[in-house]
Amino acid sequence: MNSKPPDDRRDEARRKIVGRAQELGKWETEVRKGGLGLAVLAILWPGRLYGLEILRRLDSDAGMSIPEGTIYPLLSRMKAEGLVDSEWVESDAGHPRKYYRLTDPGRERVREMAQSWRAFAQGLERLLAPIDGESQ
Amino acid sequence: MTRDAGMAHLDTYLDQVRRYLKPLPKSEIDEVVAELRSHVLDKVAGQPTPNQVEAAIEALGSPREVARFNLTERVSAEVEEDRSPLTVLRGIVRLAGLSLYGAFAGLVSFTGYGIAASFLIAAAVKPFARGRAGLWRLPDGTDSFSLTLGVTDHPPGHQGQELLGWWLIPIGIAVGLGLGWLTWRFGLFSVRLMRRSARRGRA
Numbered sequence: 001m002n003s004k005p006p007d008d009r010r011d012e013a014r015r016k017i018v019g020r021a022q023e024l025g026k027w028e029t030e031v032r033k034g035g036l037g038l039a040v041l042a043i044l045w046p047g048r049l050y051g052l053e054i055l056r057r058l059d060s061d062a063g064m065s066i067p068e069g070t071i072y073p074l075l076s077r078m079k080a081e082g083l084v085d086s087e088w089v090e091s092d093a094g095h096p097r098k099y100y101r102l103t104d105p106g107r108e109r110v111r112e113m114a115q116s117w118r119a120f121a122q123g124l125e126r127l128l129a130p131i132d133g134e135s136q
Numbered sequence: 137m138t139r140d141a142g143m144a145h146l147d148t149y150l151d152q153v154r155r156y157l158k159p160l161p162k163s164e165i166d167e168v169v170a171e172l173r174s175h176v177l178d179k180v181a182g183q184p185t186p187n188q189v190e191a192a193i194e195a196l197g198s199p200r201e202v203a204r205f206n207l208t209e210r211v212s213a214e215v216e217e218d219r220s221p222l223t224v225l226r227g228i229v230r231l232a233g234l235s236l237y238g239a240f241a242g243l244v245s246f247t248g249y250g251i252a253a254s255f256l257i258a259a260a261v262k263p264f265a266r267g268r269a270g271l272w273r274l275p276d277g278t279d280s281f282s283l284t285l286g287v288t289d290h291p292p293g294h295q296g297q298e299l300l301g302w303w304l305i306p307i308g309i310a311v312g313l314g315l316g317w318l319t320w321r322f323g324l325f326s327v328r329l330m331r332r333s334a335r336r337g338r339a
Contacts, residue, residue: 069201069202069205072206073205073206097174
């Protein structure tokens with residue numbers, strides 16, 4: 001029935017596996033991107049931070065390593081929306097840094113976003129429970 | 137010496153970013169550039185050797201990419217706030233220099249609005265200049281012809297044939313408004329598309 005030489009079949013199988021891994025990667029990127037805004041606002045919850053600190057926290061705490069150049073437009077959009085405020089502060093490093101902090105509406109927003117994220121995650125968790133049971 | 141070379145490298149990079157950001161107001165360009173400078177200086181942690189600076193710059197993205205992130209984000213925020221055709225057109229013009237699609241969108245927008253305006257103007261002028269406003273079919277040769285729309289002091293007269301007569305008024309208004317609407321929707325779509333692709337570009 002199958003007239004393809006074994007090498008071709010192996011290549012095809014490998015391509016399928018690579019293709020599936022790429023699909024999964026794309027999906028993961030989308031999911032993370034969906035949570036990016038919430039993650040940035042949540043990182044600012046305890047106090048003010050500058051851009052590079054936010055990037056590092058995103059990476060270390062949430063495993064979200066985003067292209068560095070995209071954080072500033074995102075922050076500036078949040079500022080335009082009134083969710084964060086910014087100020088330049090002289091630093092010991094010898095150059096000024098731009099710090100971001102949550103505004104009151106920003107605090108309100110992150111609280112609401114966290115609530116809705118948790119509700120969604122808990123619902124999903126219930127749906128995933130049988131899968132965990134089976135794979136163990 | 138290497139410190140100076142590193143700083144010179146950073147300045148060249150920031151100058152290029154500045155050039156791509158030109159469509160923005162100067163105060164905003166200064167703000168973006170100052171923040172990028174501060175970012176790179178923090179990244180190299182007081183050791184601005186050319187290699188360190190290069191690595192920091194590479195993580196940020198090329199000047200064109202960095203400008204694209206900033207401009208698309210900024211323009212799409214403006215457009216979502218005020219979706220009037222003028223804001224959308226201004227946004228498209230700002231994004232035109234950043235990508236091939238941007239240039240294409242600019243060209244389509246200007247052509248679309250240009251033709252729409254011609255129909256509307258011709259329709260508006262028709263009642264006052266009956267013989268001078270119209271859509272003419274002009275013979276170019278034996279088999280070919282061209283169409284000329286508009287208002288002219290020298291109507292093509294006997295060589296050309298005016299096609300619409302008084303119908304120019306309703307047809308001109310309908311086509312003009314329809315085409316204007318389509319061009320506007322295309323502009324909105326393009327701004328959103330460019331923002332999505334800028335975000336996706338290096339995600």
